[in-house]
Amino acid sequence: MMKNKDKILKYLSGLMNKTESEQFLNEIEKSENLRKEYEKITGKLKCLELENENIFDESYFINLIPKVRNRLEEPSKSKLKPQTAYAITLILAILITSILLINKFNKQDNKVNFITVNEIETMLYPDSTLNESLAGKLLTYDLENDFKTKNLLTQLYTDQISSINDINLQASAINLDNTDLFQIMDKLSEDEFKSMYKSISSTKILR
Amino acid sequence: MTEKNDFILVKDFLKGDESAFNELVNRYKKKIYWHARRMLGNHMDADEITQEVLIVLYKKLNTFKFDSGLYTWIFRITSTRSINYIKKKKLKKIFSLDKDEFKNLNYKIDIVKNIEDKEKLEELNNVLKKLPPRQREVFIFRRFDQLSFDEIAKITGKSIGSLKASYHLALKKVLKNIDDEK
Structure with a gap:
């Protein structure tokens, strides 16, 4: 019962249909409680x-027309035409988007490239079975100082090779003397070496 | 009959008869003001909206299509402007741009001078401000502007069913708010 x-x-x-409304009005006439509640609400x-x-205050309404007329006669605060305003907004939006995109690409360019020990190993010893621990040891060298003397790789490998017990591995490491990499490095000037060092030093190496 | 007169006045105004516009303003200014006043709760804001609506009326009457009553069109503008104004005020409040000194000023300047009426309006404002703007709108249209659900549907573009449901909810809340106020 409702x-x-x-x-x-x-x-x-107005949520009652016609029949419900008629019933309700009949009920109001008969039920005192319902009528009282209805009158209360x-x-x-x-x-x-x-x-x-x-x-x-009628003066407010009387003065309304002159006020509106005055406002209509006032020169528009904005001197810009809507078309111009839209055009400016559009240009600004394009500029902001371009700047954001350029920044995004720049960030991507500056991103540090990560290479793994295994990748370095493959680069240095393409034909070798040199194990990961050797590659790890190679990476402990102070690259900056060694690059300056231009004898980095020779010194690096001489030291490391002597610490390798496995003869086969020693042989594969020594073979590196003949790689193209060495030949290229011999032809590099001091400045080229430095710039190469800079690019390598900005690369983080994961171990 | 009234509608016909409205149309004639609009046509006269569009032909360049400025007095026709004054006549239209005199016909609707109070309805616009009181709707805005109940929606916004104070004279200053209602005055701003009333003037804005009349300016829109003046500038856009040439776009009025004679397929609906002029009052429907005017109420639609008033209602939209009032709801947008409420939203703007809310935003200002969030960013603390609505200064207290202006608030006090809003309550001091009023066309209602009688204390009893002022208190009544204040009570109404306290009750209505707890309703969401859309429910407040339906409640005011039905209760105070004395419009039928059919007319409200034409103004708001909503279905009669949803308007009745909104009004039912608003009515429940209003009665509860009245009890809470006492």
Whole structure:
């Protein structure tokens, strides 16, 4: 059974169909409780209404037209035509997007490249079976100082090779003297060497 | 009959008769003001919206299509402007741009001079400001502007069913808020 308040609210909201509305009105006539509740609710709502909306300061409404006319005659604050404003906004949006995109690409260019020990091993000893521990040892060298003397690789390998017990591995490491890499490095000037060092030093090596 | 007169006035205005515009303003200014006043809760904001609506009316009457009543068109502008104003105020509040000194000024300047009426409006404002703007809008259209759901549907573009449901919810909340106020 629906509560009286719910019925009244449903009626006032127009949510009852024609038959329900008629039934409700009949019920109001018969049931005193329902009628009292209905009067209470409508009374509360009535309290929010003003007796007369026309008794207020009429001068405000009289002066409204002159005020509006004045505002209509005022020169527009914005000197920009809508088309110009849209165009400027569009250009700004394109500029901002371009700057953001350029920044994004720059960041990608500066990104540190990671290479693994195994990759270095493959680069240095393409034909060898040199194990990971040797490659690890090779990487402990102070690259900066050694590059400056231009004898980096020779010194590096001489030292490391002497510490290798496996003869086969020693042989593969020594073979590196004949690689193209060495030949190229011999032809490099001091400046070229430095720039090469810089590019290598910006590369992080994962172990 | 009224609609026909409205159309004639609009046509006269579009032909260059400025007095026709004044006549239209006189016909609708109070309805615009009181709708805005109940939506926004104070005179200063209602005044701003009323003037804005009348300016739009002046500038855009040439775009008015005679397929609906002029009051529907005017109420649509008033309602949209009022709801946008509420949203703007909320944003200002979030960014603390709404200064207290202006708030006080809003309450001091008013066309309502009678204390009893002022209190009534204040109570109404306290009750309505707890409703979401869309429910407040439907409640005001139905209760105070005395519009039918059919007319409200034409103004808001919503279905009659959803408007009735909104009004039902608003009514429940209003009654609860009235009890809470006391």
